[in-house]
Amino acid sequence: MSELWPAPRPHDPVDRRVSLPGSKSLTNRALVLAAIADGPSVVRRPLRSRDTLLMAAALTSLGTGIEDTGDGDWAVTPGAWDRDADVDCGLAGTVMRFVPPVVGLARGTVRFDGDPHMRLRPVRQMLAALGALGVRIDDGGRGALPFAVHGTGTVPGGTVTIDASASSQFVSALLLAGARYEHGVDVRHVGKPVPSLPHIEMTVQMLRQHGVEVDDADANRWAVASGTVKAVDHDIEPDLSNAAPFLALGAATGGRVTVTDWPASTTQPGDELREILTLMGCEVTLADGDLTVVGPDRLHGVDLDLHDVGELTPAVAALCALADSPSHLRGVAHIRGHETDRITALAAELGRLGADVTEREDGLDIRPATLHGGTFHTYADHRMAHAGVILGLAVDDVLVEDIATTSKTFPDFATAWSTAVHGASS
Numbered sequence: 480m481s482e483l484w485p486a487p488r489p490h491d492p493v494d495r496r497v498s499l500p501g502s503k504s505l506t507n508r509a510l511v512l513a514a515i516a517d518g519p520s521v522v523r524r525p526l527r528s529r530d531t532l533l534m535a536a537a538l539t540s541l542g543t544g545i546e547d548t549g550d551g552d553w554a555v556t557p558g559a560w561d562r563d564a565d566v567d568c569g570l571a572g573t574v575m576r577f578v579p580p581v582v583g584l585a586r587g588t589v590r591f592d593g594d595p596h597m598r599l600r601p602v603r604q605m606l607a608a609l610g611a612l613g614v615r616i617d618d619g620g621r622g623a624l625p626f627a628v629h630g631t632g633t634v635p636g637g638t639v640t641i642d643a644s645a646s647s648q649f650v651s652a653l654l655l656a657g658a659r660y661e662h663g664v665d666v667r668h669v670g671k672p673v674p675s676l677p678h679i680e681m682t683v684q685m686l687r688q689h690g691v692e693v694d695d696a697d698a699n700r701w702a703v704a705s706g707t708v709k710a711v712d713h714d715i716e717p718d719l720s721n722a723a724p725f726l727a728l729g730a731a732t733g734g735r736v737t738v739t740d741w742p743a744s745t746t747q748p749g750d751e752l753r754e755i756l757t758l759m760g761c762e763v764t765l766a767d768g769d770l771t772v773v774g775p776d777r778l779h780g781v782d783l784d785l786h787d788v789g790e791l792t793p794a795v796a797a798l799c800a801l802a803d804s805p806s807h808l809r810g811v812a813h814i815r816g817h818e819t820d821r822i823t824a825l826a827a828e829l830g831r832l833g834a835d836v837t838e839r840e841d842g843l844d845i846r847p848a849t850l851h852g853g854t855f856h857t858y859a860d861h862r863m864a865h866a867g868v869i870l871g872l873a874v875d876d877v878l879v880e881d882i883a884t885t886s887k888t889f890p891d892f893a894t895a896w897s898t899a900v901h902g903a904s905s
């Protein structure tokens with residue numbers, strides 16, 4: 480068994496100010512767009528974590544130049560993509576889904592694989608759509624990793640129908656590359672609703688920043704015109720989904736936590752935490768880039784459809800387990816395809832610490848109960864680790880398995896978390 484980490488528990492309500500690393504979703508989109516742009520550009524304050532380093536490595540292996548500028552930024556220079564390569568997706572959905580469509584623009588065979596669990600994460604529908612757009616893929620009929628993409632340097636593109644109900648990333652992936660296809664792409668979704676729509680809005684907004692024409696006027700249809708992706712620099716916002724445990728620190732302790740550099744407007748789904756924590760009884764204020772959460776004496780349960788913001792579910796579920804009334808978290812069947820089956824994992828691990836949880840097909844019902852210490856398994860899932868440390872704020876002797884799994888999207892989370900809980904040691 481991996482190392483067990485005693486989750487720190489504050490003795491008094493905290494009063495902290497926290498600055499967070501950059502957004503995974505923004506960093507990996509910025510890298511892809513910079514790599515297919517018409518000239519060099521800079522990604523400022525990028526996240527440097529496992530997922531973004533894997534993205535940088537994938538693009539570098541194709542022939543992109545990505546250099547440290549010495550002050551933490553990345554200078555990206557598009558290169559001639561004229562070689563075979565191997566891409567390690569790790570457990571990063573953004574690498575497995577965003578890179579294959581741009582490999583169609585390369586000349587060479589690129590083999591993709593990843594962590595054992597990555598072979599189980601959905602990608603079949605996206606590979607089929609990519610094939611229909613003219614990219615040759617060899618997946619041995621598996622519809623999953625490992626697979627190879629045979630790039631010929633050009634992709635016809637055009638109209639394609641896809642069921643993207645398993646992941647919004649299928650759509651984002653096709654749109655990100657689409658401007659460089661001969662006929663652009665016109666992506667039409669057919670099936671159950673697409674989750675995580677803010678992440679598609681993020682893709683569309685960033686494409687427009689690069690001068691790409693996108694038509695998203697109709698529901699379930701996104702059309703990207705063929706054209707140049709202009710080189711533009713990006714300033715990466717802090718990762719607002721990774722703000723969840725830190726805001727929970729204020730929420731669960733009746734304390735006060737301020738996260739700095741909170742954007743006034745953003746496509747990041749983590750911005751929804753302001754609404755969710757207010758519903759749970761917190762006082763939430765956003766002023767001059769400071770987002771401050773003051774926790775109540777007792778948190779209240781919530782009835783929420785998290786379909787658009789599924790990646791917040793583990794942190795929200797942990798807070799619900801500390802609440803004084805029942806919660807219903809709904810609309811997130813797709814998170815069974817995330818880093819682990821998050822619904823089953825949360826039901827098991829919250830339950831192991833005494834929570835009264837019912838697993839539903841598309842979510843969790845959580846009722847008030849007296850919790851106790853124990854081991855919280857994390858299944859190589861960074862956000863399960865966040866759920867574990869949140870419980871540890873209010874429950875003695877919570878041992879979080881493999882806290883290092885947080886490195887997927889947060890460098891040295893354990894130190895940042897201990898400092899946030901106990902304050903900086905002098």
Ligand SMILES: O=C(O)C1=C[C@@H](OP(=O)(O)O)[C@@H](O)[C@H](O)C1
Pocket residue numbers: 503504505572573645646647648651674675678789790813
């Ligand atoms: O495009 C992105 O950056 C993401 C989209 C979402 O994926 P799903 O639509 O698969 O939930 C989200 O959960 C993931 O963390 C990041």
Ligand SMILES: C=C(OP(=O)(O)O)C(=O)O
Pocket residue numbers: 570571572573790817818862888
């Ligand atoms: C679902 C997530 O990641 P990925 O980008 O690997 O899909 C997540 O970070 O919660």
